[in-house]
Amino acid sequence: MTKLIIGHFHDDCLGGLEYLQSIGVESIANYMTIDKCKKIGIPIPSTPFSDSLTFDFNGEQIDCRFFGAGHSFDNITVWIPSKKILFGGCLIKARNSRGLGNLSDAVVEEWDLTIKNLLDEYSDIKTVIPGHGDIGGKELLFHTLELVKKTNKMNEKLKQNKENAVAFYKMSYEGNPLKATDLYVGTEYIQHNPDVADGKQGFIDYFEKMQVEYPNKSIEFVRVIAEDELVALHTHQIWPDKDEYVTMDFFRFDNNGKIVEHWDSLQQIPKTSANKNTMY
Numbered sequence: 001m002t003k004l005i006i007g008h009f010h011d012d013c014l015g016g017l018e019y020l021q022s023i024g025v026e027s028i029a030n031y032m033t034i035d036k037c038k039k040i041g042i043p044i045p046s047t048p049f050s051d052s053l054t055f056d057f058n059g060e061q062i063d064c065r066f067f068g069a070g071h072s073f074d075n076i077t078v079w080i081p082s083k084k085i086l087f088g089g090c091l092i093k094a095r096n097s098r099g100l101g102n103l104s105d106a107v108v109e110e111w112d113l114t115i116k117n118l119l120d121e122y123s124d125i126k127t128v129i130p131g132h133g134d135i136g137g138k139e140l141l142f143h144t145l146e147l148v149k150k151t152n153k154m155n156e157k158l159k160q161n162k163e164n165a166v167a168f169y170k171m172s173y174e175g176n177p178l179k180a181t182d183l184y185v186g187t188e189y190i191q192h193n194p195d196v197a198d199g200k201q202g203f204i205d206y207f208e209k210m211q212v213e214y215p216n217k218s219i220e221f222v223r224v225i226a227e228d229e230l231v232a233l234h235t236h237q238i239w240p241d242k243d244e245y246v247t248m249d250f251f252r253f254d255n256n257g258k259i260v261e262h263w264d265s266l267q268q269i270p271k272t273s274a275n276k277n278t279m280y
């Protein structure tokens with residue numbers, strides 16, 4: 001082994017680099033990868049390149065190229081033109097991958113454009129080697145595009161559900177539970193709070209009564225988290241006479257993006273605390 005091409009800055013591309021460098025292996029990487037290595041304090045590849053690098057390796061042309069972000073902001077591909085082999089790295093998923101995998105450093109919204117750039121450049125790909133899993137053909141690129149589309153759609157749904165949960169809560173809290181229910185609740189509303197009757201009417205009655213008795217109250221949404229069909233809200237509420245509460249609410253959404261079930265937990269904020277961090 002004399003040369004190593006690093007696909008991106010993750011461990012599965014450059015783990016063990018220190019050892020390889022100690023035995024004289026040249027390590028090739030994109031400038032962005034090198035900058036990231038410097039930033040996070042890991043061994044630094046020896047040979048940088050910008051957008052592309054072509055070199056001869058034992059009579060074989062090797063093309064390293066950055067087509068755009070995807071699995072990470074710095075992921076590159078390697079192309080062997082004479083054999084029409086593409087090393088896609090983690091930018092390309094194997095046939096049996098059901099999702100995009102580790103998204104902690106992903107740029108999902110640019111991923112599809114990156115693959116389209118790749119397809120434009122290499123029209124005659126024969127073999128594709130993904131970062132993990134079985135080797136395939138060009139269809140792996142289309143499979144990855146499908147997964148990106150699915151993920152973007154799911155992210156869009158989660159974002160919409162989060163916005164709707166906040167809007168529903170805010171509107172109800174501020175005295176309009178009837179309108180909020182009309183806009184945001186599905187065919188049923190299963191209530192788990194023991195102070196509120198089940199169903200839509202129970203919810204409306206409770207919040208209308210609250211509005212009459214306590215018109216001056218405020219709410220701040222401190223955290224909003226969504227996963228699958230659930231949205232969790234962490235709120236800080238200030239009621240008359242500086243009476244403060246923190247609540248944690250969970251809403252379940254149906255497939256049409258409507259709220260159909262609710263759980264919550266409330267706590268009055270005590271006057272004294274063993275720490276200075278606040279409850280919210």
Ligand SMILES: [Zn+2]
Pocket residue numbers: 008010012071072090102
């Ligand atoms: Zn990775």
